[in-house]
Structure formats: structure tokens, C-alpha cells
Amino acid sequence: MLSRRKFLGAAGGVAGATAVGGGAWAALIRDSVEESTSAPTTTTAGPATTTTSTTTHPPTSLPAGNRVLVLVQMAGGNDGLNALVPASGLYRDARPTLAIPESELVVLADTDFSLHPSLEPLSRWWNLGSLAAVEGVGIPLQSRSHFKSMDTWWSGVAGAVSTTGWLGRWLDATLTGDPDPLRAIALGGGAPALVSEQSLATVIRSPQAFQLQTTPGTDSEALIQAFLSTASPLDADPYLARAQQAIPTTVESVELISQVFSDSSDDSSDTGRNTEMLFRSAASIIDLGLGTQVITIGVDGYDTHADQTSRQANLLADLSTGIAAFMEQIEADGHADEVTLMTTSEFGRRVVENGSGGTDHGQGGVQFVMGPSVNGRAVHGELDLTELADGDVRTTVDERSIYAEVLDWLGGPTDEILDGAYDRIGVLAA
Amino acid sequence: MDTRSEIAWLARRAGWGLAPGELDDLTAQGTTSVLDGMTSPDLNGVTASVSPWADFVFIRDPDNAGEQGLEALSLWLENLATTQRPFEDALSWFWHDHFAVSASVVKDLHTMIQHLDLLRTESMGNFREMVRKVTVDAAMLVFLDGATSTGASPNENYGRELQELYTLGIGNYTEQDVRAAAIALTGYVVRRRDGWKVQFVRNRHDDTPQTFLGVSGVHDVDTVVDAALDHPAVPGFIAAKMARFFLGDVSSAVIDDLAALFSAESLEIRPLARAILEAGVAGESSPVVLAPLPWLVQAVKATGADIEPQLAVTILRHMGQMPGQPPNVAGYPGAAAWLSSSTTALRFSASGVLAGRTPEGAPTLQAAAESRWDDLADLLVRPEGFSQSTIDALSDLSQSAGLRPGESHLALALASPDLLIA
Numbered sequence: 001m002l003s004r005r006k007f008l009g010a011a012g013g014v015a016g017a018t019a020v021g022g023g024a025w026a027a028l029i030r031d032s033v034e035e036s037t038s039a040p041t042t043t044t045a046g047p048a049t050t051t052t053s054t055t056t057h058p059p060t061s062l063p064a065g066n067r068v069l070v071l072v073q074m075a076g077g078n079d080g081l082n083a084l085v086p087a088s089g090l091y092r093d094a095r096p097t098l099a100i101p102e103s104e105l106v107v108l109a110d111t112d113f114s115l116h117p118s119l120e121p122l123s124r125w126w127n128l129g130s131l132a133a134v135e136g137v138g139i140p141l142q143s144r145s146h147f148k149s150m151d152t153w154w155s156g157v158a159g160a161v162s163t164t165g166w167l168g169r170w171l172d173a174t175l176t177g178d179p180d181p182l183r184a185i186a187l188g189g190g191a192p193a194l195v196s197e198q199s200l201a202t203v204i205r206s207p208q209a210f211q212l213q214t215t216p217g218t219d220s221e222a223l224i225q226a227f228l229s230t231a232s233p234l235d236a237d238p239y240l241a242r243a244q245q246a247i248p249t250t251v252e253s254v255e256l257i258s259q260v261f262s263d264s265s266d267d268s269s270d271t272g273r274n275t276e277m278l279f280r281s282a283a284s285i286i287d288l289g290l291g292t293q294v295i296t297i298g299v300d301g302y303d304t305h306a307d308q309t310s311r312q313a314n315l316l317a318d319l320s321t322g323i324a325a326f327m328e329q330i331e332a333d334g335h336a337d338e339v340t341l342m343t344t345s346e347f348g349r350r351v352v353e354n355g356s357g358g359t360d361h362g363q364g365g366v367q368f369v370m371g372p373s374v375n376g377r378a379v380h381g382e383l384d385l386t387e388l389a390d391g392d393v394r395t396t397v398d399e400r401s402i403y404a405e406v407l408d409w410l411g412g413p414t415d416e417i418l419d420g421a422y423d424r425i426g427v428l429a430a
Numbered sequence: 431m432d433t434r435s436e437i438a439w440l441a442r443r444a445g446w447g448l449a450p451g452e453l454d455d456l457t458a459q460g461t462t463s464v465l466d467g468m469t470s471p472d473l474n475g476v477t478a479s480v481s482p483w484a485d486f487v488f489i490r491d492p493d494n495a496g497e498q499g500l501e502a503l504s505l506w507l508e509n510l511a512t513t514q515r516p517f518e519d520a521l522s523w524f525w526h527d528h529f530a531v532s533a534s535v536v537k538d539l540h541t542m543i544q545h546l547d548l549l550r551t552e553s554m555g556n557f558r559e560m561v562r563k564v565t566v567d568a569a570m571l572v573f574l575d576g577a578t579s580t581g582a583s584p585n586e587n588y589g590r591e592l593q594e595l596y597t598l599g600i601g602n603y604t605e606q607d608v609r610a611a612a613i614a615l616t617g618y619v620v621r622r623r624d625g626w627k628v629q630f631v632r633n634r635h636d637d638t639p640q641t642f643l644g645v646s647g648v649h650d651v652d653t654v655v656d657a658a659l660d661h662p663a664v665p666g667f668i669a670a671k672m673a674r675f676f677l678g679d680v681s682s683a684v685i686d687d688l689a690a691l692f693s694a695e696s697l698e699i700r701p702l703a704r705a706i707l708e709a710g711v712a713g714e715s716s717p718v719v720l721a722p723l724p725w726l727v728q729a730v731k732a733t734g735a736d737i738e739p740q741l742a743v744t745i746l747r748h749m750g751q752m753p754g755q756p757p758n759v760a761g762y763p764g765a766a767a768w769l770s771s772s773t774t775a776l777r778f779s780a781s782g783v784l785a786g787r788t789p790e791g792a793p794t795l796q797a798a799a800e801s802r803w804d805d806l807a808d809l810l811v812r813p814e815g816f817s818q819s820t821i822d823a824l825s826d827l828s829q830s831a832g833l834r835p836g837e838s839h840l841a842l843a844l845a846s847p848d849l850l851i852a
Contacts, residue, residue, distance in 0.1 A: 075758065144605065145594055147760055181771075189750075189757075189767075203770035209748035210772055213779035214841075215786040217833030223842065226831075227778055229823035230846045239717035240817060242769060243847035250774040300758065305575045305587040355583025356575050361590070390605070 067410055068286055070326070070341040071167070071193065071296045074319070076303030077146065078345035079359050080366030080393065082312055084133050085114045090385040091351075098308055098353045111379045118316035121324040125370055132374050132427055134402060135381040136364040138395030142347060144361040146303070149346040154192040156403055156418055166403055167294050168196030169417045170410060175199055181249045182256065182290045188278045189298035202253045207261040207281050212254050224251060260284030275299055279322035283329035286339065293410070297322075302345060306356035319343075327370070340371035340409060340428070342402070348393050351385065364393035367402070373409055373428045380427050401425050436461045436711050438811045442852035443676050443718070444468065444707055445516035447728025448811050450793040461711060468517035469554070469704040479518060481547045482509035488540045498539055504739030506546075506753055510727045518553055521703060523723070524675050525549040526754075529564055529596065530761040531573045533754045538572075541626045542754060545569035557668060557697040558659040561597060565651055568620045568628050574759070577620040581636030584612040591759055592658060593643075602663040603643060610640035614654045665693040669702060676706050678716035684709055717851045719765035722749035722773065724852070726780070729844050732810050733794045735787040745783070749776045768850070781845035785837045798843065799836030801825070806843055820846045 081091060085100050092099045105114035106123055113133070115123065125131040141159040142149040152158055156166030164172075171184055171194065181200035184191075187207060194201040204210050212227075214220040231247035260281050282295045299319060304311050323341065330336050348365030364383075370376075381397040388394065400418050405428040407414040415421045424430065431439065434457045441448045441456070445468070448456070456464050467474045482505045489498065513519050526549055533542045545567055552560040564570050570588070571577040579585035589611030593603040617635025621627045635650075642648035645657040658664070669688040673680050688709070692702045709715070720728070723746060730737060737745075746752055750773055756762050767773065788795045797806040803824055807815045816824070823846075824839055832838030843849065 143600070144608075145590070145600055146758070147594075148600055203767075203772060205750050205767070205770060205772040206748040206776070209779075210775055211779065212775055213782065215782045215833065215837075218782060218838055218841075219828070219831040222828060222831045223782070223838050224778075226823045226827040226838075226842050227845055229826060230817075230820045230842070230848075232819060235817050235819065235847075237717065237817075239719070240847055240851050243719065243850045244819065246769045246771065246774045247847070250771040250778075253771045254775055303759075305585055306578050353583075354585045355580045356578030356585045358575070358585070360586045 066291065066293065066338060068292060068335075068339045069167075069294050069406060069410055070282055070339060071191075071294065072319070072323070072341065072343040073191070073193075073296060073298050074302050074315075074343055074345040075146075075150070075298065075300045076345070077149075077347045077349055077361055078302040078343075078365060079304060079308065079312060080135070080345075080348040080364070081351065082308070083116050083119065083316060084135065084366045084379065085116065086383055086385065087112045087114070088383075088385050094352045094385075096353070097357060098359070108379070110377075113379050116313070116316050118313045119320045121320040122368070122370075124324070125327060126377055129376040130372060130374050131368065131370045132376045133379045134367045134369065134397055134427060135379055135383045136393060136396035137367050137381065137399050137402065138347065138364050138397075139399045140395065142363075142395075144347065144363075146346055146361075150192075153344055153346055153399065154195075156400055163195070164197060165191075165193035165195040166400075166407075166417065167193045167296075168199065168201075170407055171199035171201070171294070172196045173413055173417055174411065180291060181253060182292055184294040184296075185257075185282075185285060185292055186296045186298065187281055188274075189300075191296040191298065193296060194294065200249065202249065202257075204253070204257075204261075207277060210254060210258050210261050212251065227251070256290060257285055257288060260288065275318040276322045276325055279326035280329060283326045283333065283335075286330060286335050287333045304349070304358045305354065305360060306358040308353075308358040323370070337372050340369065340373060340406060342369045342406065343367050344399070350391055351388060351393060352391060362392035363389055364395040367399075369402070369427050371428075375426055375429055380425055397425060398422060402427060431711070431713070433457050433461055434813050437464055438813050439710060439715075440464060440468065440707060441516075441811050442720075442728070443710060443715075444520050446510065446520060446724045447731040449731045449734070450809055453808065453811060453813065465704065465707055465711070468515075469700060469707065471515050471518065477514040479515060479550070481543075481550065482506050483543045483547070486543070488543070490538075490540065495539065499533070500739055500743065502539055502543060503743055503753060507727075507739065507742050510723075511730045517703070517707075518550065520676075520724075521553040521699075522546070522550040524672060525553055525560070527675075527756065527761040528671070529570065530756040530759050531569050532756050535573050536569045538569075538622075538626055541568045541572070541620075546754070552699075554700040554703060555698070557664075557692075557699055558655065560699075561592075561659060562651065562655045564596075565592070565615070565655060566618055566628055568626050571618050571620050571628060576615060576618050579612060579616045579618075580634045581613070581616045584609070584616050584636070586612040588612070589615060592654075595760060597658045597667065598661055598663045599667045602661065602667075606641075607643050610642040610648065611654050611658075613638065614640050614642065614648050614650055659697065664697065665689040668692065668697075672702065673706050673709070677710050677714060678718040680709070680714055680716070684714050719768050720850055720852050721762060721768055722746055722751040722776075723753060725768075725777070725850065728811065729781070729784050729849070733784055733788040733840065733844075734792050735784040736789065737784065737787055741783065745776065745780045749773050749780070777850070778845045781841045784844055785841035786833070788837070788840060790834075794843075795834070795836045795840055797836075798839035799829070799834075801829075801839075806840075807848070810843060810849060812848060816843070816846065816848050820848050 104117045106120050107114045139152045139158050142152040154165045155162035179200040181202045184194045184201040186203045189205050214223055231244040234241040234244055278297050285292055301315050330339055345365055349359035349362040354360055401422045404414050404422040405424050409428050437456045467476055531545055536542050574588035575585040576588045586608050590608045594600050613636045617630050619629050619631055621629055637649050639647045639649050643657045643661055648657050666689040669692045670685045673685055673688055691705050695701045751762055794809045803821050804815050829835055
């Protein structure tokens with residue numbers, strides 16, 4: 001059993017140092033993000049790790065049978081029509097070069113849809129009834145801009161600025177005791193959906209390098225302790241204080257979870273292996289039993305304006321291989337009953353292909369939801385290619401309906417978090 | 431701020447650090463003279479601008495692509511650590527972040543290098559001309575699919591980002607403007623078999639006059655660029671982005687003044703950049719979190735650490751900031767990413783490597799070995815000294831903690847929160 005707070009003794013001074021205004025930090029993070037993305041709305045980088053600092057108290061005790069949400073973010077705007085392929089002639093008319101040949105499709109019995117051949121590894125869970133797809137998802141007032149649309153999806157707030165993410169608000173609403181940075185973990189990049197006002201999250205962009213290494217001849221323990229000491233007491237300057245606060249959180253996270261990132265020889269230029277490693281890491285983190293309730297996994301590259309056939313095939317193959325490895329691992333570890341996994345992407349793509357062998361930004365998209373509570377073996381929502389919105393698939397399911405079902409499953413207060421009561425459409429069993 | 435602090439501020443924000451002795455020399459020159467040298471190097475006797483890849487022998491051979499890429503990156507990093515024109519490099523980096531063209535999409539090293547050279551050449555020139563050149567630059571045509579956009583089937587990727595990310599910002603254009611720009615910009619191809627040469631092919635172009643951003647008769651690159659750059663949102667959008675890059679949180683009054691200046695100067699970048707640095711020297715700035723590349727460059731400059739290219743690349747990749755490969759079209763992420771657990775862990779590990787590679791007799795290593803913390807901070811371009819927490823941590827760490835005297839202390843100083851903030 002791991003000693004949870006092994007390193008934190010030296011950083012004890014950090015606890016209680018609550019003078020640092022979180023507002024200043026939220027502003028800093030927001031502005032820095034705006035500077036780099038020019039996105040005018042919500043925070044688009046990692047979670048604001050808070051005002052209240054890391055603590056020396058024992059972690060919040062969590063009930064047995066802890067539920068874990070795994071949120072897979074497919075950045076770039078996944079082309080839903082080629083992922084969940086409709087049996088409509090209009091689809092083939094609109095996509096003379098991009099339509100998936102019928103002979104390659106993975107037919108989903110009793111539906112009007114098939115899976116992209118690269119998603120074949122997921123068919124096992126479809127057949128078991130623990131995989132569902134949702135068609136026509138989006139959020140009203142989302143945009144064809146990547147950044148504005150991602151902001152809308154991350155915040156769950158349409159047409160207005162929000163400084164928190166939908167899962168960050170859940171973390172805050174269900175926070176008991178001191179915030180625990182391992183309650184929410186973002187793998188493979190920042191996770192703005194986790195941005196909160198009071199809670200903590202751990203962002204691990206490059207798991208294989210998530211270690212505190214020292215050079216030969218160094219007293220590692222002494223140097224790590226000294227590194228922790230630079231974090232306390234917190235400086236009066238809020239900017240410096242924020243840089244200090246990242247240190248104890250990091251040392252603790254490395255101590256507790258770097259063991260699951262054992263593949264140190266991994267070459268991160270191999271995106272397929274990298275994606276699979278993120279999913280395997282997520283499964284291992286769940287098995288550590290550290291009270292982690294939300295894990296986000298960031299995968300990128302879905303902005304297929306050109307050369308879509310091969311690019312999307314590779315991306316979806318990496319994704320399905322990763323998800324299958326994850327599912328098999330949590331089944332073997334006995335955690336399959338605790339986990340819901342869902343994919344998101346900021347928009348679907350235009351119905352008609354462009355001249356570059358790709359598709360431009362569109363509206364309604366497709367998502368997949370997996371887990372024991374899923375009403376699986378079904379495509380929820382609807383697709384009507386005879387009635388488009390400005391050349392795009394219409395948004396017929398407000399994504400916040402899906403958020404609502406997931407939050408209900410995690411244990412609300414859902415409507416408060418989403419600032420409204422969204423219809424549950426039955427993707428998850430009530 | 432006294433002169434030494436002003437120079438140190440300029441060096442941290444706009445020059446990515448200094449080598450030992452340089453802070454003394456520059457302080458003796460005075461702030462105005464240093465600003466002149468930074469913003470108008472040609473008029474102030476600074477060594478002429480040279481591309482980091484001036485002597486690079488490019489061979490288009492797939493078997494050697496990895497090696498060539500590493501060599502090119504190595505030349506880039508070496509230039510950053512030794513440049514006589516640090517502000518030109520910092521601005522070139524700002525533009526690389528702004529246009530965010532990635533070698534992983536362009537997939538041709540020579541084309542990518544030409545793009546980066548274009549950004550360097552234009553870094554303090556006229557923004558309108560820069561956008562015009564970037565629009566038909568081979569790397570950009572490949573990056574945002576202009577090279578496959580035809581009149582029969584226009585690709586909207588560049589037409590959108592030109593407005594959203596490069597010139598106007600969201601809210602200043604409509605979906606109709608995106609389509610109009612896409613149509614008017616059709617017809618360019620990149621001839622991969624002919625050295626990736628850019629060519630305009632008339633029968634791939636739709637010359638139908640479009641109404642774009644309220645301007646009628648827009649039909650080609652020049653008319654698109656002029657309509658976009660004539661838009662009143664441009665000066666404020668660019669001035670705000672550049673000001674926040676160098677100054678951090680800054681008041682809207684300062685941004686308004688900078689935008690007015692940029693507009694009055696017909697979108698000339700040099701006076702805008704100069705005014706931004708002057709505002710910072712006058713105290714109009716907040717602390718900023720250093721991204722991995724400037725953090726690494728300042729450490730290499732101050733320590734003289736001998737880091738082989740492969741190691742530097744590994745550090746930067748895992749810290750999340752590969753030069754030439756912004757993660758997406760919005761460029762590199764902001765402060766929160768650099769405060770993440772991942773980047774913090776890597777910063778610690780990399781600091782140990784940097785200290786271990788610092789040559790014997792280096793002033794930073796000596797100061798660390800002799801527990802001269804104020805001198806060490808000054809050598810690391812923090813003449814105001816370290817924070818009390820860092821001083822205490824340095825003082826409490828045993829001198830026997832490292833292989834050589836001072837080595838662990840130097841590592842700790844490099845990893846400290848103080849060095850992450852500029």
C-alpha cells in the first residue's frame with residue numbers, strides 16, 4: 001500500500017496558506033489562454049488548481065463501488081458520418097470519394113447504421129449491449145470555430161462566458177473536505193471541462209515522462225525535499241504562489257501514480273502506441289483505488305479538411321484499439337461495473353465532401369457511450385439527411401442531455417450544475 | 431525599477447535570458463540604448479540578421495528525414511542561445527505561435543524552414559505584407575489546405591482561420607465571409623515534384639467577385655488580404671495579442687493606446703513592438719509564466735550547459751512545446767499548461783540534467799557552490815534575488831547532495847518557481 005502523503009510533510013506550510021486569491025489565478029490562466037488561442041470565452045487550458053492548497057489531511061474517503069467517468073475528447077471535430085455510417089443513399093451522393101465502401105462496413109444489426117471499419121474492435125461491446133451511439137449531438141449556439149465550440153462543450157454553457165467546466169462544477173458541488181488533486185486526472189493534455197473554483201485536478205500530458213528524475217550521484221530524496229521546500233511558505237505574489245502550488249501536487253501525483261506509466265521506452269511520435277498507453281494508464285489509475293472519479297483522455301487530429309480517408313481510419317483505429325485495451329483491462333481488474341466511458345468532439349463535419357479529399361467544419365456530431373449502465377446496442381437520437389441545417393447535420397440532441405444523464409449517474413446535483421433541467425433521453429439506465 | 435532591473439525585465443520577457451556578464455554590459459549601456467538595439471538592430475550596429483539555417487544543407491531524402499529534422503532543430507536552438515538579435519527571435523517565435531504552422535502537417539523540412547525564415551524576415555515589418563506573403567506561402571498552403579482548394583470545391587480552412595485566428599478574432603465575421611474568402615483564395619497549388627514550388631493555376635480559381643467583410647469585388651489574394659487588413663478590428667486584435675504575450679495581464683487602456691498606434695503606423699510592427707516594450711519598462715505588466723522553450727533557453731544561456739540536440743528535443747517534447755510543431759492551429763497553450771503536473775515534473779528532471787551539464791568553472795556553478803544566492807539569482811537574470819522560500823530551500827540543501835559542489839543547488843535554482851516566472 002502506498003504511503004499517500006509521503007512527501008507532503010515538508011510542504012506542510014502550504015496548508016493553511018489560503019491568502020492567495022483564486023480569482024487572480026483564474027484570470028491569469030484565462031488571459032494566457034486567450035493570448036494563445038484568441039478564444040474569447042472560457043478557460044481553454046488545464047484546470048485551475050485552486051485557492052485552497054494541498055493538504056496534509058487524509059484524503060476524502062470515498063464509498064466502495066466508486067463510480068468513474070472516463071471522458072475521451074476527440075479534438076478537431078470528428079466526422080460523425082464516416083464514424084457511424086448511415087445506410088442512406090444521400091450519404092453516398094454527398095461523399096463520392098469519401099463514403100466508406102459498403103463491403104468494409106461493420107453493420108450494426110437492427111439499426112440503420114454501420115461502424116467505420118476501424119471501429120470494429122468495439123463491436124464486441126456493442127454485441128454485449130454495453131455500447132451505444134448518439135446521433136446528432138451538439139449544443140445550441142456552438143460555433144463552427146474549433147475554439148468557441150470546444151469552449152461551449154467544455155463549459156456546458158451556451159452563448160455566454162463561463163469560467164468553469166461542467167465536470168469542474170460537479171467536482172466543486174460534491175467536494176467534501178479538502179480538495180484532492182487525484183480526484184480528477186487529465187491524461188494527454190489539459191482538460192478544461194475540469195476547470196473548477198475550489199477543486200484540484202492533475203494534468204499529465206506526457207505519462208511516459210511523468211517522473212522526478214535526478215542525475216547520477218545526486219541525493220534524490222534531498223533534492224526532491226528541497227524542491228518541495230521552494231513551495232512553502234507561499235509568496236505574497238499570487239503569480240509566484242501559483243507556480244509554487246504546482247509543486248507539492250506534482251510530487252504527490254508522481255509518487256502515487258507514476259508506477260502505472262511504466263513504458264518509459266515509449267516513443268511519443270508513434271501516436272497509435274501513445275493513444276493506447278493513455279487508455280491503459282487510465283485503467284491502471286482506476287485499479288490503484290486512489291479515489292479518482294473523473295479521467296479525461298485527450299486525443300487530437302480529427303480536423304480532417306484533407307486526406308480524410310486514411311487519416312480518420314488511422315485515428316479511429318488508434319482510438320478503438322485504446323478503448324478495447326482499456327475495457328479489457330478494467331474487466332480483468334474487476335472494475336467494469338464502476339466505469340462509464342463517453343467520447344466527445346466539438347462538432348461534426350459538413351455533409352458534402354470538399355475538393356481536398358476531406359470535410360469542413362459542420363454541426364451535429366456523433367458520440368459513443370460505453371459501460372454497464374448504458375442502454376446499449378442502440379443508436380439514440382436521429383439523423384435526417386433530407387433536412388440539413390446550412391449543409392450540416394442538424395443538432396437534434398442537446399449534449400447537455402447526455403451530460404445530465406452522466407451527472408445523474410455520478411450523483412448530481414445535475415440541474416444545478418447545468419443551470420437547467422435537460423431532458424434525459426435514456427442513453428443511460430435511470 | 432532601476433536600470434539593472436529594467437534590462438533584466440527586457441531580457442527575461444523579450445530576450446529569453448542572458449549569458450554571464452551580459453547584464454553588466456547592458457546595464458552600462460542604459461535602457462534606451464538597449465531598447466534601440468533590440469527593436470532596431472540594423473540601425474544600431476548589431477550583427478546582421480542571419481537565418482539559423484543559412485548554412486544548412488538540405489537533402490530531400492526520406493531515409494534521412496529524421497536526422498535532417500534533428501539537425502535543423504539543433505541549429506534553431508543553438509541560434510536562440512547565441513543570437514545577437516534576441517528580440518527578433520522572440521518576435522519570430524511570437525509569429526510562429528500566431529500562425530501555428532506545424533511541420534507535422536507540412537511534412538517537408540525545407541518548406542517549413544522557408545516559412546520560419548519568412549516569419550523572421552517579416553517579424554518587424556508590415557503586418558499586412560506579412561499576411562499577404564503567409565497566405566501564399568507553401569507551408570501555409572499545405573497546412574490549411576489552400577493547395578487543394580479549387581473553384582469547384584473550395585476548402586474553408588484558411589479562409590476561416592485568416593479571420594478568426596490571424597487578423598480579426600471571432601465575432602467580426604460571418605460564415606458567409608468564410609465562404610467568400612475560401613472562394614476568392616482558390617487556385618494555388620504546391621508542386622511537390624518541383625521543389626514544393628507555389629503556383630497559381632487559373633482554371634482551379636473561381637474569380638467570381640465576392641462580397642467579403644462588406645467589401646464587394648473581392649476575388650483574389652490581394653483583395654482578400656486588403657479587405658481583411660482594412661477591417662477596424664485588426665489593430666486591436668493584434669496589439670492585444672502581442673501585448674499580452676510580452677506583458678501578461680495589461681489594462682485595456684494600454685491596449686487601446688497600442689492599437690491606436692498600430693493603426694496610425696499603418697500596421698507597421700516595429701513601432702508597436704517598441705511601444706509594448708516601453709510600456710513594460712514603465713511598469714505596465716504583470717508576471718508571466720514562462721513556456722518550456724524560453725525557460726530552457728534562459729537556463730542554457732545562464733549556465734552554458736552543454737545539451738545535445740536530441741536531449742533538448744526530448745525535454746521540450748515531454749514538457750509539451752516542440753518548436754515547429756504547435757499542437758493545433760491556435761498555437762501553443764497558455765500558462766495553465768506550463769503549470770501542469772507534467773510540465774512541473776519535467777522541469778525538475780531537466781534542471782538536474784542542465785546542472786549536470788554545466789561546465790566546471792561556470793559562474794552559476796561557482797556561485798551555487800559558494801552559497802552566494804544573490805549572485806546566483808543575478809546570473810539567472812533575477813537581480814532582485816530569489817523568493818524567501820527558495821533561499822531557505824537552497825540554504826537547507828546539503829552541499830553533498832550532488833556529484834559536484836553546487837550542482838544540486840544549481841538544479842534546484844533552475845527548477846524553482848522563481849525561474850518559471852518572468
